[in-house]
Amino acid sequence: MTQVTCCNTTRKYSFDHMLKIPSNIREVGKVRNFVSDLLDSLGYAQKEKMNICLSLDEALANAVEHGNLKGQPTVEVGITITPGVCILQVVDFGGYTFNPEYFEKLAEAKDWGFGGRGIFLIKKLMDEVYYFFHPEESTSVVMIKYRAVAGLSNVGINKQSSSG
Amino acid sequence: MTQDILNARQSEILISTWESIGAEVDLEKILSIVTHAAKLITQADHASMALVEGAKLCFVFSSNDETNQLNRLRINIGSGIPGKVARDGLARRIKNWQYDSPVSSQGSKPKNITQSRSMLCVPMLYQNQPIGTIQVFNKIGVEQFTADDESALQKLANRAAVEVERLRLNERAVKESRRIHGIFEALTDGIMVVDMLGNPIIYNKAVEELFFPDGKQNFALTTYLSNAISTDSSSGNAEVVLFKPHNLILSNRYVTLSDAAGKPSEIVVSIRNISDQRAIDRRYSQFYAFILHKAGKIVARALKSKNQQTRNAILSKQKDLIRNLLFLTSLKSGPLRIEKENCNIVDLYLRSKQKAVPGMQKKGIILEDNSIADFPPQACRIDATRIGQVFKTLFRKACRLLSEADKMRVIFNLNAGNFNFEVIYIGKQVMECINEESLDWNKSVDKINSGESSSLDLDLAMVGHVINAHKGHIDIKSEGDDTSKIYFQIPME
Numbered sequence: 305m306t307q308v309t310c311c312n313t314t315r316k317y318s319f320d321h322m323l324k325i326p327s328n329i330r331e332v333g334k335v336r337n338f339v340s341d342l343l344d345s346l347g348y349a350q351k352e353k354m355n356i357c358l359s360l361d362e363a364l365a366n367a368v369e370h371g372n373l374k375g376q377p378t379v380e381v382g383i384t385i386t387p388g389v390c391i392l393q394v395v396d397f398g399g400y401t402f403n404p405e406y407f408e409k410l411a412e413a414k415d416w417g418f419g420g421r422g423i424f425l426i427k428k429l430m431d432e433v434y435y436f437f438h439p440e441e442s443t444s445v446v447m448i449k450y451r452a453v454a455g456l457s458n459v460g461i462n463k464q465s466s467s468g
Numbered sequence: 469m470t471q472d473i474l475n476a477r478q479s480e481i482l483i484s485t486w487e488s489i490g491a492e493v494d495l496e497k498i499l500s501i502v503t504h505a506a507k508l509i510t511q512a513d514h515a516s517m518a519l520v521e522g523a524k525l526c527f528v529f530s531s532n533d534e535t536n537q538l539n540r541l542r543i544n545i546g547s548g549i550p551g552k553v554a555r556d557g558l559a560r561r562i563k564n565w566q567y568d569s570p571v572s573s574q575g576s577k578p579k580n581i582t583q584s585r586s587m588l589c590v591p592m593l594y595q596n597q598p599i600g601t602i603q604v605f606n607k608i609g610v611e612q613f614t615a616d617d618e619s620a621l622q623k624l625a626n627r628a629a630v631e632v633e634r635l636r637l638n639e640r641a642v643k644e645s646r647r648i649h650g651i652f653e654a655l656t657d658g659i660m661v662v663d664m665l666g667n668p669i670i671y672n673k674a675v676e677e678l679f680f681p682d683g684k685q686n687f688a689l690t691t692y693l694s695n696a697i698s699t700d701s702s703s704g705n706a707e708v709v710l711f712k713p714h715n716l717i718l719s720n721r722y723v724t725l726s727d728a729a730g731k732p733s734e735i736v737v738s739i740r741n742i743s744d745q746r747a748i749d750r751r752y753s754q755f756y757a758f759i760l761h762k763a764g765k766i767v768a769r770a771l772k773s774k775n776q777q778t779r780n781a782i783l784s785k786q787k788d789l790i791r792n793l794l795f796l797t798s799l800k801s802g803p804l805r806i807e808k809e810n811c812n813i814v815d816l817y818l819r820s821k822q823k824a825v826p827g828m829q830k831k832g833i834i835l836e837d838n839s840i841a842d843f844p845p846q847a848c849r850i851d852a853t854r855i856g857q858v859f860k861t862l863f864r865k866a867c868r869l870l871s872e873a874d875k876m877r878v879i880f881n882l883n884a885g886n887f888n889f890e891v892i893y894i895g896k897q898v899m900e901c902i903n904e905e906s907l908d909w910n911k912s913v914d915k916i917n918s919g920e921s922s923s924l925d926l927d928l929a930m931v932g933h934v935i936n937a938h939k940g941h942i943d944i945k946s947e948g949d950d951t952s953k954i955y956f957q958i959p960m961e
Contacts, residue, residue, distance in 0.1 A: 311668050311680070315693070389687075391687070403746050403749070403750050405709075405711070405715070406753055413919030414761075414919075427711060427712050430712065431713075432712055434688060434695075434709065435709035435711055436707075436708050437707040437708070438698075446695065448687050
């Protein structure tokens with residue numbers, strides 16, 4: 305467990321748990337329960353748990369809805385939860401590139417139709433959000449939430465070599 | 469013939485010298501140590517050293533104050549004894565050096581140099597190539613240097629050559645490293661080299677600024693290295709959105725470098741900030757989503773409507789929307805192309821007025837434009853179609869915004885080579901629709917995107933576009949609660 309501070313100390317990391325689920329909305333609940341149990345076991349507050357789980361639901365719903373139109377009909381979920389930080393990654397294999405800001409801004413102002421609010425919600429509820437697009441291969445969203453009682457100074461993540 | 473066996477004194481001097489220069493990082497000190505050792509090992513009166521610099525041999529150090537005058541003297545390789553030694557890599561032992569001086573052969577022998585009886589000059593060989601020479605002068609106590617002296621001096625010279633080259637390589641490496649750092653820092657794009665574990669080896673400030681804005685800690689770079697770089701392939705591209713808290717869109721490319729054994733050792737990552745480019749795309753995608761949705765609604769209403777009059781009114785809105793989209797296309801495209809022709813600007817105004825007056829009279833709007841209506845014809849060269857469009861737009865604004873008893877006043881004059889127009893709208897709604905922001909089409913787009921406004925009105929922005937294309941000037945000011953004034957100038961030509 306090492307603190308991540310700036311360029312000269314950064315390293316790649318791996319997730320403590322990797323779940324591979326069929327790209328089906330029915331699977332979302334199972335992943336949410338798994339994460340919820342982990343958060344409970346580490347004593348995360350109800351509000352934090354709710355925000356994290358809601359963000360995970362939205363990210364999974366997006367991956368299932370938009371990410372399985374081509375490519376593998378599966379979704380991968382990476383999970384690392386420590387007493388200080390919760391890092392979640394949702395990967396779909398649709399390989400679509402998009403600008404999340406477009407949907408976020410549109411969701412703020414539009415008065416028609418459904419959808420588009422997921423990205424807006426994820427950004428509101430999580431502390432750090434990153435999207436990685438490998439065109440025609442995969443799309444990942446990484447969502448990070450710090451536990452309110454512990455700052456980043458207490459945060460640690462597992463590190464591994466590139467081959468690990 | 470030189471002998472390979474050194475005597476105890478020479479061995480001791482050599483070992484001591486090798487120890488001293490092996491740890492030295494200062495070239496000047498190495499030159500000093502070696503030159504003095506050369507003097508000691510051969511029991512010479514004095515010694516000097518020269519290094520090859522391109523096609524010249526440059527004297528760089530001397531053990532004797534008097535021969536110090538030779539320092540930095542440059543001779544051609546091949547001329548004089550040291551020049552010949554540096555050329556063919558073979559040592560020379562000379563009896564009366566004064567008769568074959570490297571300096572005298574150049575015709576520039578410095579004065580007051582001690583008369584030399586004997587000289588030994590050996591090449592400094594590095595990888596069998598001479599990189600310089602060491603010369604010793606005047607063997608103390610005897611007339612000439614011996615083969616033993618030559619052997620010992622050659623060993624010293626060869627080791628000195630290795631050390632000099634080591635330092636030169638080091639200097640070159642430092643210089644190269646500085647150059648690479650300079651290039652890295654000059655790049656506005658981020659560039660970094662990481663090992664296979666994700667430990668940064670070298671990176672520029674742009675990387676820090678992209679990933680750690682204001683020096684704040686976050687997981688961006690760690691997450692980036694873990695996700696954007698696949699270790700399965702030796703190169704790749706990715707687009708990364710650092711959505712929160714950075715609000716940046718990055719385009720990255722990486723290349724994996726291999727070590728001598730072909731094993732992946734380092735990854736070079738180039739990171740480009742494409743946020744601005746994507747923001748423009750996003751802005752207009754969003755804008756068109758709103759406008760097209762609105763257009764869809766208008767068409768749906770028109771289709772549902774059974775009343776011809778209502779349908780015409782709805783379709784008129786659709787026409788307005790399309791006109792504004794065409795304006796936006798023109799405004800976004802940059803400077804407007806105009807085609808000037810000879811025409812009468814007063815006549816152009818009056819023709820536009822003629823078409824607008826019935827509508828204005830019907831609504832009871834008062835038009836005061838005596839200053840232009842009574843003006844004599846004014847010949848000029850303008851784009852008549854575009855300027856006609858300007859007048860038409862100004863009258864249309866009056867019809868749309870003014871109510872009964874409201875006023876539109878047009879004041880016209882010629883001044884300093886310009887046609888000056890002042891169009892004043894007096895009515896309750898005018899300030900909302902005719903204000904300083906009306907000329908800025910970007911603000912209209914932003915208002916649509918933020919949901920602040922649902923209707924697109926780029927009429928005045930387009931008027932400004934036409935006036936600017938004529939190298940004129942336009943300004944809008946509001947006065948009081950119910951008055952807006954549009955001033956514009958068109959140069960007379």
